[in-house]
Amino acid sequence: MGLLLKYRNQLQDYATKLFVLVIYAFLYSLALNVFWRNGNIYAGGITGASQIITTILERITSSPVPISLVYYALNVPLFILGWFLVDRKFVLFTVIGVTFASFAIQITPSLELTKDPIICAIFGGALSGYSLGFALKHGLSTGGMDIILLSLRKVTGKSIGNISMIINGIIVLTAGFIFGWPHAFYSVLSIFVAAKATDLVYVKHKKVQVMIITQHPMEVSTQLQEQLIRGITVISYAIGAYTKQERAVLITVITNYEMEILKEIMKEADPNAFVSVSRDVEILSEFKELDII
Known part of the structure; x- marks a missing residue:
């Protein structure tokens, strides 16, 4: 019965994630096709690189080039x-997210609501930023840019924020x-509006304090430290x-960005544990920002 419940919860979680990716893909395709492309606005990351390559190819060939194919092709090696x-x-x-986004970009019509670059920049950034935050809130990645950032983080030791600024700076320049x-x-x-x-x-670096009361401290702490x-x-x-039973109390501080990972860990390590989350905590000592998606 417990195993059946676990699989049911897992299926529900996957179904929710797929639904979120569909919403993300639709909103992001609107930002690209309705605002960015009509206003000649170049986004950051893989999308911006795809726009630049598509524009160059269209100038060379004098024929339309599907940006959805370029976007997907750039993601494959990543x-x-x-x-x-x-x-x-x-x-x-x-x-899955990139596949949904590529399909949505392909089928979403390029409606010309306005060519004003300021309006296109603001509304395109707002739509794309909201869609990205919506996906991140559910613990999802939205494109190969995340893979580049994590890989370069491992190789260079630089923070993801610094690497992202460098890459987006190169694209914009x-x-x-x-x-x-x-x-x-x-x-x-x-990019700023987004x-x-x-x-x-979704505030990625907002700190939360987590208190876990569990009968399986070794299993829980091991998975927390590993992931x-x-x-x-x-x-x-x-x-x-009330129960007079022995427990262990685990206390740690994580970011909002890691809450979905914590929930998955607790489902596997000890689904019966009592977990209390305190938000808006102030950290006086050093807190290392980690790059976990």
Whole structure:
């Protein structure tokens, strides 16, 4: 019965994740086809690179080039890279997300609501930022850019934020150099709006304190350290006032970004544990930001 319940919960979780990816793909395709492309705005990451390559190919061939195919093609080698360097479950959902997004980009009509670059930058950034935050809130990755960031993080030791700024900077400067500097400035505006919109939906680095009361402290702490790589304080020999049974109390601090991972860990390690989450905690000592998706 317990095993059946576990599989049912897992299927429900996967169904929710797939639904979230469909919503993300639809909103992101609107941002690209309705606003960015009509306003000649270049996004960051793989999407921005796809836009630049597509524009160059269209100028060379004088014929339309499906940006959805370019976008998917650029992601394929990153899937392979991530399969060997990053968590495989993470890569699998990334493949699904990119596939949904490519299909949505292909079928979504390019409606010309406006060509005003400021409007296109603001609304395109807002839509893409909201869709990204919505996906991240459910513990999902949305594209190969995440794989690049995690892989370079392992090789260089630099933070993901710094690597992301460098990559997006290169894309924006390339767009400005090839297509004109106004495009670069408007693209920076769109990237900024997208980042703010993402934060409104999902604040990645917000700290939360987690207290876990469990009868299986070794199993829980082992999985927490393996998957979250966080310091954990273990208080042994706590006694339940009502049951008089012995428990252990585990205390750790993680980010909002890692909450979905924590939930998955607890489902496997000890689904009967009592977990209390305190938000908006203030950290006085050093807290290392980790790059776990």
